[in-house]
Each structure stands twice: as structure tokens, then as C-alpha cells.
Amino acid sequence: MSDCIFCKIADKKVPARIIYEDEDALAFEDINPQAPVHALIIPKRHIANTLDITEDDNHIVGHLIQIANRIASDKGIAERGFRLVINCNPEAGQTVYHLHIHLLGGRIMHWPPG
Numbered sequence: 456m457s458d459c460i461f462c463k464i465a466d467k468k469v470p471a472r473i474i475y476e477d478e479d480a481l482a483f484e485d486i487n488p489q490a491p492v493h494a495l496i497i498p499k500r501h502i503a504n505t506l507d508i509t510e511d512d513n514h515i516v517g518h519l520i521q522i523a524n525r526i527a528s529d530k531g532i533a534e535r536g537f538r539l540v541i542n543c544n545p546e547a548g549q550t551v552y553h554l555h556i557h558l559l560g561g562r563i564m565h566w567p568p569g
């Protein structure tokens with residue numbers, strides 16, 4: 456999608472601090488981190504949010520979680536704990552309409568979330 460900031464990051468038209476990349480997925484540091492570790496893991500293909508995930512996307516969604524696990528391990532927070540968040544639509548706080556998993560960690564996470 457031409458006006459999507461995360462598509463632009465995937466196309467290298469907008470810079471980002473990239474942590475991981477393969478043919479189908481990208482992970483990069485959030486520009487406004489909410490925790491010592493705050494990465495975003497996205498499919499390169501534009502999917503607006505979880506409501507647009509189809510059967511054909513099941514593989515990529517699992518792949519994104521595997522990437523999140525690997526980053527958590529690499530950053531040394533896997534055993535301590537971390538949180539994966541996907542916001543969907545306005546009341547959840549979704550601001551970028553390209554599917555992304557937030558990987559948050561490096562501090563204590565509270566529950567219930569705000």
C-alpha cells in the first residue's frame with residue numbers, strides 16, 4: 456500500500472532500525488519505545504490488522520511469533536518474560552494499519568493493561 460508507513464519501511468523507502476529480515480517478514484525497533492525492549496514484527500505483505508488475516512496467512516502469523524521469540528531470546532528477556540501485543544482497531548489503540556506484533560520487555564509488565 457503506497458501510503459502505509461510500514462510498507463515504506465519494508466520497501467526501505469523510510470529508514471528504521473532493523474533487527475531481523477527475511478523474504479516474508481521484518482522486525483525493527485519501535486520509534487517511540489514503551490519498554491527497554493520494544494520491537495515491531497511485521498509481514499512484508501500489507502495486511503491491515505488481525506481482522507484481515509485469512510487461512511492463507513496462518514503460516515506468516517506463526518512465523519511472526521517465531522521471530523518474536525527469537526528476538527526475545529537474543530535480547531536476553533525470554534526467561535524473565537515479555538509481552539506480545541497486537542492492537543486491532545481504534546479502541547485497542549491501533550494507529551498503524553499494517554499488521555504488527557509489539558514485542559515488549561525488559562521491565563515488569565502490569566495487568567490489566569491500560
Ligand code: 5GP
Nearest residue numbers: 460471483484485486487542548549550551
Ligand atoms: P499501534 O498503535 O498501531 O499498535 O502501534 C504502532 C506503533 O508503531 C507505535 O508503537 C509507534 O510508535 C510505531 N511507529 C509509528 N510510526 C513509526 C515509524 O515510522 N517507525 C517506527 N520504527 N515505528 C513507528
Ligand code: ZN
Nearest residue numbers: 459462501553
Ligand atoms: Zn502496509
